[in-house]
Amino acid sequence: MDELLRPAGITRMAKNEAEPDFLRLSSVQSHSKNPEPTPKPQHHTHLTTLADALGILKHEPDYNFLISVLTFLSRHETNGLPTIKLPSPLSAQLIQVLVAEIVPNYWALLIEDVHQNKNSGLKLLLYCLSGITGVNAILVRLRALIHETKAEASTNVKRPDIPLNIGILLDLLCRIIEGDGWLLEAYRLATSSQEAAARVRPRIQEIVATFGASRIISLAAEAEDIVKGDASSKRVDNIWPADSSRYTRWLGRNIVTLALSDLTPSETKLAPDLFAKALRLGHSDVLIKQLISELVLKPQAEPKRFGLLVGGLPQTEQRKVLYSVLKMFSTGHLDRLGRCESEATQPLISAVAGALNGILGSVENGTRHLVEWLTGSSGAGLGEGVGIRRAVMAVVSQERDELVTTLEKSLGQFGDQLYIKHSPMLQQEAHAQVLLLTAGYVHRKAPIKLALLLRSSTWLSAVSNRLSAPHERARFLGMVVGEALSALVDKGEKQLNFKMEETGNEEGSWYKGLTGVTDETGSLDPLLNAQTEIPQKQRKAPQKPTVKPATRQPQTGFVIEELSDGEGPEEEDIVPYAKPDSDAEDSDDDATLVRRDKPKAPVYIRDLIKYLRDTESYDHQKLALATAPTLIRRKADYGTEVSEHAEELASLLVGLSDKFEMDNFDELRVQGMIAIIVAKPEKMGQWFAKTFFDGDYSVSQRASVLIILGLSARELAGYETSDYAAAAAFPSKTLPERVGQLYLRNKPSETQPSALKSLPPNALDNIATTLTSTFLAPMAATAADAATGPDVLKLSTFTSRLNNNGSQNQKEDEHLSPTNPRIKYKSTHPAKPRVRAIPNTTAHLLGTSFFAPLAARFQAAVHASSTTRGGSRAILFHPYLLALYLKTLALILHAAGPSTLALPQLTSELWRLLLSTSVRAQAVGDLAVTQAVLFAFVALLDVNADRMRDVCVELGKEVVEAQEWVAGVFGGLRGGDEGGEEEKVKVLAAGVLVRLREGVEKYRTVLVGDLIGFG
Known part of the structure; x- marks a missing residue:
């Protein structure tokens, strides 16, 4: 059989050479009774109609004839438009032949011309197929090949050409739709003919249905799995339509191009329709962020363009988009301001208010959506800073009726008993801030309205319900709001004053000061600056104690020696220098294997961040992970390095992946994050809680966030003591070695890294097992003593099993029951555990x-x-x-x-x-x-x-x-x-x-x- 198989070659023929005889006949002969020879394919100069081009394509032309036909199709116009892109039965047949026959057979030759001029074969083919008809033909062909693959799975007969053709079609699809202005060109082509609106509208709906839904993503992803699963097919990389996130970004860029184009109001309906469809692809935050960055946060941008997109959505979708926009502004710009106590933070808040005002200018009932956000049961920026609430109030305050509505709803909700009893305290704090801000605006614009409201039964019941609440924090908010609002209306002795220490401290004064806050809509310039400097409170550098110069003793003829009181001669404490020739790096006999460029361990936080970012270097990653727990703890209370870079460090550690399969990678990563929380618990505890819900992380990464929160809480409370804390202690906080031996005679040195104990992977489960054992031990003892009752109360055997599984390192003491000596029970904890006093x-x-x-x-x-x-x-x-x-x-x-x-x-x-x-x-x-x-x-x-x-x-x-x-x-x-x-x-x-x-x-x-x- 080998002599019958000969390698095939391809010979290209110049245009001026004579054609061989075998090209004059068609490869497919007619089966009629009187067969007639098929006419010879005509040169492109003789092509006059699309039917001629279709006939040549059906008869397998050579490469040069193919280029001639593609050139003709790209230049053949009807009414000034490319004919092949206009919807017609003949153009549909041409596109079908190109996709089903020409592309699989000539793709290897076409991609060789990718770097040639605009008349190359690949670029001509892409131009002919760059329309909604061409994309639909590719998708239909992909679906047919996928169905064939599934049918072959049951017959165990595989065709190797199917995965190859699927890979070619995927590559073709990626090349065709790539570009930020593709949808705009498709829309102009669909609406360019002078036809009735009834015939144009289905074409626009086809564009929205094809690109706005998940049709392309699902087909591309399924086809990509088939190609990757076939070992014989050539691997096709960078199939970005199969990635829903990347496809959403591409769709967002095309929507931006549509929004910025000079279209009439009726023509701009396409962009909102695509926007509404794209929101359901599963990456709404990615899409909205893309549109905000292009339409709002760029120089010379017009926020009203984004407002037109939002205004074309249904009411529910409008609310969803606006809430996402508020969250992005809060997370990206305003959360860093903290309580916004400095006046220098006002320009940034005014800039956000100006952006919101520009967006809502084109949204009907936009201000009403903001009122619902401020007063909703789950709104007002739960867990976010006060900056976003101040920016929203600056927009709402421009309409007096909406402002009064906000005040009435906020006050009614603030005093509702069910709300006080069941709502999270974090949410009640946010709504209390909204109430105070709204009251200040109403007092300045309509003081009579506020005075009447404070004389109503709603106000009296709100204060009384707050004061009778069982929770201390709820009562605190009621007293603060009561004193703040009473100070706006009442004068002199009529002012409400509870004379409590809590309302007069720093937090209470800050809450009461919200009634005097005034913000206005301003310029967007502070938002455009990516490196916005966040004003911070001036912190005084710790003053170092002045060290007096040691007085020099006069030279005498006597020498004073200090005698050692320790065991053994003092020379044993002297550590000699290592020999120069004992360098570990020189131990290798091969000089080419000796490394002189080994990185040193980071000593500053900025160096640690640099090492963590270098994901391509094993040495940097290993050093950063090994050094992070000790370095962060050591730098926590010295300088501002940790406080200024805490969030950046945390984000790097949470998203870090084990690229090099290091030993103890998860343990070191978790210990680094624990060190960050222990260093700055008030700030980073909230940051990690927010990251768990809002971050784009995997299940394992979110699980690690929960683990470090639990372990950090126990360490802060004093239940757990990390060995890294002792290793990070400065020498000034440790006893001299000889004095320390008096107290730690039988303990290993805690300053040595080798003494650090590894963190078990199920640390939280072990702690839970221990607490459960403590909880069940007294009942097990009582059940054993009584020796009666249901069998389930005899928990001695379970307690022992629980201790053997989760706490094997704990010692167990056997006790005899005083009432029945034959019954033994085991107890790892006393019946009443000692409660440690926690500050x-x-x-x-x-x-x-x-x-x-x-x-x-x-x-x-x-x-x-x-x-x-x-x-x-x-x-x-x-x-x-x-x-x-x-x-x-x-x-x-x-x-x-x-x-x-x-x-x-x-x-x-x-x-x-x-x-x-x-x-x-x-x-x-x-x-x-x-x-x-x-x-x-x-x-x-x-x-x-x-x-x-x-x-x-x-x-x-x-x-x-x-x-x-x-x-x-x-x-x-x-x-x-x-x-x-x-x-x-x-x-x-x-x-x-x-x-x-x-x-x-x-x-x-x-x-x-x-x-x-x-x-």
Whole structure:
């Protein structure tokens, strides 16, 4: 067979050479009774109609004839337009032949001319197919080949040409639609003919349906998988239409070109239609950011162009886009301003207000959307700085009616009892700021309206409901708002003054000062400057103590020696210098392998950032990860390096990937992030909580964020001590070595890096296991002593198994039951664990910077509609992430401890979150989520052990509901498998159920009174 197979070659023929005889006949002969020879293909100078070109293409012309036909098709015009791009039956046949026959057969020759002039074969082909008809023909051909591939999978007969043709079509598609003005040209071509509007409108709808929906993305992604899965086909790289994010950016750039073009109002309808379709591709934030950067945040930009796009959307879509715009302005520009206490921050706030005002100028009812954002149940920029609220108020204040409406809605919501009881405190703080800002504007524009409002029953009930709230923070907000608004209307002794220390401190004064804030819409210049300098408070450099020069002792003939009191001669403490020839780098015999350019460990934060950014260097990445935990802790309280670069460091570490497969990569990365939080907990705790919900990260990266939040909270509370803290201590804070040996005689040196213990991958699970064991141990002892009751209460065996699985390093002591010597039980903790006294400052920090942002943002994500946060909502309710999230909240609450002043507020938020419909729905059929919910109840009951009566008074219905739910979980689990997950969850449910029933039985009177309305 080998002699029958000969390699084929391609011979190109010049245009002036005579044609061989075999080209005069068609390769396809007619099968009619009287076959006639097919006419010879004509030269392009003899082509007069599209039918001639179609006949030549169907008869497999050579490369030169193909170039002649493509040149004719690109120059043949009808009414001044390329005929092949006009919709007609003949042009459709030409495009079908080009896509189905010419492209697969001549693609290898065409791509060789890619670097030639504009008359090259590839560029002529792309020009002929660069229309909506050509793109649809490619998509139809792709779908047919994909169906053939799927059909072959069942027959086990594979055609190697199908993946090859699919790769060619993908490459052709990428080359055709590439460009920022492609859609504008397609639109002009579809509307250029002098035809009735009824015939033009379907063409425009076809453009919107083809490019605005996910048709191209899905086909390209499926085709790319087929090409990559075939080992024999040539690999096609950079198939960007298969990436939904990159395709969204391309679509955004084309929408920008449409918005900036000089089209009539009726013609600009295409851009809003495409915009509305593109918002459903799953990357709405990417698309909106692309449009904002091109249409608003550029020199000589006109925000009204973006307003025209938003104005053409439905009302629900308008709200969604405007809320995303507010979030982008807040995250990208205003959050860095903090509380905006400096007057130098006002230009940037005015610039954002000016941008919003320009956008809303073309949006009908745009100001009403802002009012809904300010007063909505999940709006007002939850967890964001006050800067965005000030900018929005500057826009709303231009319309007096909307301003008064905002004040009335804010005041009614502020005093609502259900709102006070169930809303997250982070959200109540944001709405309190809106109320104070609105009251100041109304007082300046309509003082009588504010005076009448403060004499109404709404105001009186709002203040009284706030003062009677069970939570300390809610009462604080009520007192601050009451004093601030009363100061605007009342004079002299009539002013409301609670004479509390909280309202007169720095935070209370800042809240009351919001009534005097005035912002106006200004120029966009501060936004255009990418390097906007954020004014900060002047910090005084710490004064170094003056060191007096040592007085020189007069020279005498006596020599004073210090005798050592330690063991052994003093010469043992002297460490000799290493020999010069003992350099480790010279140990290799081959001189070419010796490296003299090894990087040194970073000693400044800017060097650490530089190393982390260098993702192509293994040495830099390894040094940065190994040095980051110690360096960050060491620089935390010395200078401003860490505070100025904390967010940049955190973003680099969160998004860092293990490109070089380093040892202990995850451990070092987590320890670096923990060091950042411990260094600046108030700032970085909120930043990491926000990153978990808003960042574009994978499940594993989001999980690492939760882990570091839980571990950092426990370290700040004093439950865990990191070895890196001791390694980062300066020598001035350590005892001399000989003195330190008196206290650390049997302990290894903590300053040596080798003494650092590795962080286990399931650190949070181990901590949860330990706390669960502590919770169940007293009940196990009681059950063993009683030796009666249900078998599930005999928890001794489970407690021992739990300790063996999660806490094997802990020592267990056997105890004999005093009532029954034959019964033995094991206990790893005393019946009543010792409660460590936690300073209120730390407890307050954990509540405000760790717990509150996580809980409030979760509730906002739950209540958000699927159209606004579909992607993040799906990730948030991933079973593993949800279970880890609940455990993290429980650990933070437990770390804050029973001495937390805001414990009632934290308890109510977490208790209601656990009983929410979304959480309980995820727990059905998922043991991991169910176990996490039960562990959260364990933490709640453990921290509130001494205030169970208050819990029953404040959360009577919730306690009864929790008891019923846990009883249902306990009854629905089979158990019985020794050491199995279901058995562990069932025993944990039994322990929680016992504690809940004890509380219900003990405080039954309180609960019954609450349930009937007399609690």
